[in-house]
Amino acid sequence: MVFFIYRFIIFILFSVCFYSCSVSSLSLDVVRPAEIDVPNHIQDIIIINRSLPSKGNQVQNVLDGILSGEGIGDDKKGSLNCVNGVFNILNIKDDNVSRFNLVNADGFTNGDYFKGTGTSEFPTPIKWKKINKVFQDYNVDALVVLETFDSQSSILNGGTVERIKFINKKKTKVTLIEAILNIEVQAGWRIYDVKNEKIIDEKKFLDQKSFTSTGSTFEYAKQNLPKKKDAICQTGEFAGQQYAFRISPKKDRVKRNFYIHASKSSKDANVAFKNASRSLRDRNFDKAAAIWQNFVQNENEEIAGRACFNMALASELKNNYNLAIEWIKKSIYYNNKKAENYFIILKNRKTEIKRVEKQLKK
Numbered sequence: 001m002v003f004f005i006y007r008f009i010i011f012i013l014f015s016v017c018f019y020s021c022s023v024s025s026l027s028l029d030v031v032r033p034a035e036i037d038v039p040n041h042i043q044d045i046i047i048i049n050r051s052l053p054s055k056g057n058q059v060q061n062v063l064d065g066i067l068s069g070e071g072i073g074d075d076k077k078g079s080l081n082c083v084n085g086v087f088n089i090l091n092i093k094d095d096n097v098s099r100f101n102l103v104n105a106d107g108f109t110n111g112d113y114f115k116g117t118g119t120s121e122f123p124t125p126i127k128w129k130k131i132n133k134v135f136q137d138y139n140v141d142a143l144v145v146l147e148t149f150d151s152q153s154s155i156l157n158g159g160t161v162e163r164i165k166f167i168n169k170k171k172t173k174v175t176l177i178e179a180i181l182n183i184e185v186q187a188g189w190r191i192y193d194v195k196n197e198k199i200i201d202e203k204k205f206l207d208q209k210s211f212t213s214t215g216s217t218f219e220y221a222k223q224n225l226p227k228k229k230d231a232i233c234q235t236g237e238f239a240g241q242q243y244a245f246r247i248s249p250k251k252d253r254v255k256r257n258f259y260i261h262a263s264k265s266s267k268d269a270n271v272a273f274k275n276a277s278r279s280l281r282d283r284n285f286d287k288a289a290a291i292w293q294n295f296v297q298n299e300n301e302e303i304a305g306r307a308c309f310n311m312a313l314a315s316e317l318k319n320n321y322n323l324a325i326e327w328i329k330k331s332i333y334y335n336n337k338k339a340e341n342y343f344i345i346l347k348n349r350k351t352e353i354k355r356v357e358k359q360l361k362k
Helices: 002-022 055-068 074-090 128-134 218-223 228-247 267-281 285-293 301-317 321-333 339-359
Strands: 023-032 044-049 142-167 170-193 198-215 250-259
Touching (some): 074 228, 250 301, 267 285, 267 301, 321 339
Antiparallel strands (some): 142 170, 170 198
């Protein structure tokens, strides 16, 4: 009985090891659609910072800064970085993601021309009469306007953490105190469709970044944190980048699994799968597919299912999603457990690609 249990445990361990070692992964770049569909007639845009307070709101803005613990001018610098975050993403020259043409209009991004509340409250929309007057010589389709920008910060005691340090040239485990600086940025945006005199997007977003440091005491740990002004600027830039992804497609890096072994019971098939895996990593997709093709109708259901699964990946890597879906359906037919999840991924990618093509249509 003990011998049987021992053999059973060995079998389970071997099976788990083989399964975990039979799958590998690779990374590929995909293009995700923008969160919202900006009308295609909008191509040429100007980005505007309207988040700084007008004269009538400056006193209230200072009081809000004191209550929130922010230094005078911190939010202004944060808002400039927020606008730069949008600009830098939208200004990327890549036909796969470039959605807009950015019109250079000095003076509108620094917040000096259009003024707002200087708080998290939306100001009244810019009047169309003023827009038409100011931008009559710019020939733009839309204004992307940062209407509000407000930040909040807090410093927390993260408790004790263990770190490895070299003391007298020896690795030594030490216990330190962690300080955490949390920055929250609330940014409100509007997009003004100049041609149709219509606001097509109006939304506030809350973005957060955390910064950590350690020290022998909490006070020392706090001293090692970045300056609050710098942290607000970084968080502001991050918030701007997120809004850019709301209105324009973006590149994303994803992982895909594939089988490097065919079956526990077939040495020849395993050797072939291993050779195909080498070709795949060398970006020779056709050579890898030619090897897997030999096993897609194998009498061993496990081998056939894995071969069809890998053929689906080879098809996706060549941007042939219709063929990829046909292959993954065959893998499902052969009862491959991973195939159903990949089928959902491929169907979603087809939908995403259609949206990206529509959004980038000139």
